[in-house]
Amino acid sequence: MTTLRLILADQLTRGLASLKDLDPAQDVVLMAEVMEEANYVRHHKQKLVFLFAAMRRFADELRDEGVTVDYVRLDEAGNTGSLGGEVARAIERHRPDRLLLTEPGEWRVLEMMQDWREELSCDVLLREDDRFLCSRGDFERWATGRKGLRMEFFYREVRKSTGFLMDDDKPEGGRWNFDAENRKKLPKGMAIPDRLRFPPDQTTQEVMTLVEARFPDNFGTLDDFGWAVTRKDALKALASFISSALPTFGDYQDAMKAGGPFIFHGLISPYINAGLLTPREVCEAAERAYRAGAAPLNAVEGFIRQIIGWREYIRGVYWLKMPDYRETNHLEADRKLPDLYWTAETEMNCLANCVADTRDHAYAHHIQRLMVLGNFALLAGVRPREVQDWYLLVYADAYEWVELPNVHGMALFADGGLLGSKPYASSGAYIDRMSDYCGPCRFDVRQKTGPDACPFNYLYWDFLSRNERKLGDNQRLAMPYRTLSKMTPERRAEIGRDAKAFLDALPSDYEG
Template sequence: MRRLCLILGDQLNRDSTLFNEFDPQQDQLWMAEVQAESQHVWSHKQRIAVFLAAMRHFAAALRAEALPLDYLVLGEHHFASLSAALAATLEQSQPEEVWLVRPGDYRVLGEIVQVCREQDIPLRQLTDKHFLSTPGEFKTWVGAKQPRMEFWYRVLRKRYAILMAGDKPVGGKWNYDHDNRGTFGKAGPENLPPPTLFAADEVTQTVLQTVQQHFPDHPGELERLHWPVTPGQAQQVLARFFEQVLPHFGQYQDAMWTGQPFLYHALIASALNLKLLDPLTVIQQAEQHYHTGAAPLAAVEGFIRQILGWREYVRGLYWLHMPDWYGMNALAAERDLPDFYWTGDTEMNCLRESIGQTLRYGYAHHIQRLMVTGLFAQLYGVQPQQVHAWYLAVYVDAVEWVELPNTLGMSQYADGGIMASKPYIASGNYINKMSNYCRHCRFKPAQAVGAEACPFTTLFWDFLARHEARFAGHPRMGFMLKNLQRKSAEERAAIQEQAVQFYARSC
């Protein structure tokens, strides 16, 4: 064998560079389903099923092209980990080289490098053409400056001529984020388009049984799969988004509503991350909706910014700061993740709603992740690595290169400011403004002390008090700290006492 070409579970794009020089006469494709990839974090059943179903559909498509593929099926081999499976294949087939598109995950890359080294077989890493920038380009661009998403986004807007009029942004502004803070008002969202669902074909049916059989005690529901697992299905999800949702995208991006898990979100992150969708095509199609007048500029720009801006930026940061990022804990947070993160069993309605839908669908939208589950963990002082393990486990779109920066960086400030210039913190009043969760909660968002005090509000003030010295002089924390300092000594003592009682109770 000349080359063994590895395809990982999140590398399911047929236009991958792996196929460029592939010769079916001399080379072999290799894919493996292994238990450890679903167990290194306690993965949600929907997440496991999405990966396995998408992998099996991709394998079927490769076989239909008569490409030589060695595919290890879960339960039909005894290898516990990816490295064990790969080591056995290499020993047996002795290829001249191993080829691999750069993995999205530092841990997986390390495993593969080590196995190849142990077997003394050269490993060639190929550029991942799915992304619109490379980690190397990002590193060069960063140089010695403090990188911010907005400026990398502008570089890529220009490079791919997206929403550009010559060298100026269409409409005169790069960013319409200010137009994106809408709430639903008392009546709530109306006529929301339902998500696209697919009947499970035979491949998916078998995967659902496999997951129930091999991972019965894993979190999450799996009566049916809610997510696309083929490029065709992913296109249908995208078409629904463009036709029915995009015009409202930015406007309600930060809003939340009881019983409405999907609102005006695209629901494409898992399809993008498994590479069932090509990001540049998605971006260009979105842009067309602006040019044809089907969607306003603010909505289209807001959507494109998520993919061309945030998605590329977090990947650049991930590779720039790994492996150091993983261990960071700038705020010295040491509490355990409360058990209710795995059950949704809590009196706090915002958390009950956000975690409940997470367990049902493997999905919560960005503001639920950042400003409900992430916010609580940060205010409560949960050890960031436990928060990271939870986010990596419970979302269908969770892959480490995107999850880790969002969790340890944006949501927990564990990196001390690599990703976010200040902690994303707020009291219960923010959740009250952006949702109707508080209306159905026994706590009162404006109250920091007393029997009905909202834990978010108590812990918000307590967080500021705990970290007052650290953030003194921080240009973007001054306003919050001044509000804290306006409180009398008695008020501060009462808040602290309330927080101590809350920590002492099992929540």
């Protein structure tokens, strides 16, 4: 029996379900660079280079093992430009008995694959993606009958089922969560370790030329491209993170620094999401560091929670709630995405830095994404669809299954509180506490209104005021709503005026 095995750009894992029983004598692996996938949003140039180069290197590694790989390049004559078209062409070429697939990460692609069952002339088999620690079925069982889907409770279950940081049936160190210790501001002059970055190899350079030629107007620059494109190098990046940054990851996890987004973060999400690293091995490496006394518990627990907690939970919510999930707009946000998200041109130093980091590295860390870029879109009332598309496009690690719940649910509260019990809205004080952005900023974070006030301040109170009907009875917002209720009508009007004037003056003509 001949099997055609399709491998997608985010399935670059040798142990992938659909590669498990590969017979090199009979089977063909199909990999295709197609315009439809490269273009469905206009991805950051670094994301395109990372994925195409990683695909090409993965294909080379399979060939080195003696596997027949049918690899269709983007610029190859005859490339139909669509995944379905390339699968159909490959079936013509190889006449397989069956097409074997691993379930994709995105709803859109799953629908496409389901149609193939009707359209193609061979059997189509879809295997579960077992690279996640919690299957879709297990998440559904956990979620069924619960009033709220709080991540913390899910996380504890995964800790128990995987055994990570467990001391028999008790959490290591007597607590499940050490987050309270993980909110320190970066001390002035604190040394940040150099991070292992990888100069583009020959394959990567070829792909860079292709991307510059075919996607010249896409967002982002390639100047600082330093991503690993092979599993071997991704493992080196992981080892370097574990030894040089993990020990301080916990303490400064929420800190932000002008001119440098990496701080003590892992920089591993593109690798895990594309399949070059598995979540399990990443957590095992972190736990080994803890057991060897090389990293403290608050750092290792915090890091492992991000992966077996947040990452798995986000994926579970995506599959549980799609396809309706992306359509909700609980706060009826209706503003166009401001141009500053593309240009970084704004006098707000925090936003300018976070957009510039994103443009230069296809990366910003979690708090930049949530508490600066997301917070601003939330307070300004930007349409969820436009914000989602922006996030999906700009980050090297972005795929809809992980981007959507993070943006739609966590950052924008567009799901009405399925994911978070309150919106992550904050004034400038939070950004000032966690970063060095505010000092040199042209706005004054201590002023609440007026031409020099930090816009986050009046936008925050205006947001609460505008959304009082929907958020006013949220227990977790009781304190700010009490403060709001004590403001005089004149003060509230002043805040509303400043917010309106600021938002109306924001250019929003850019099409991306």
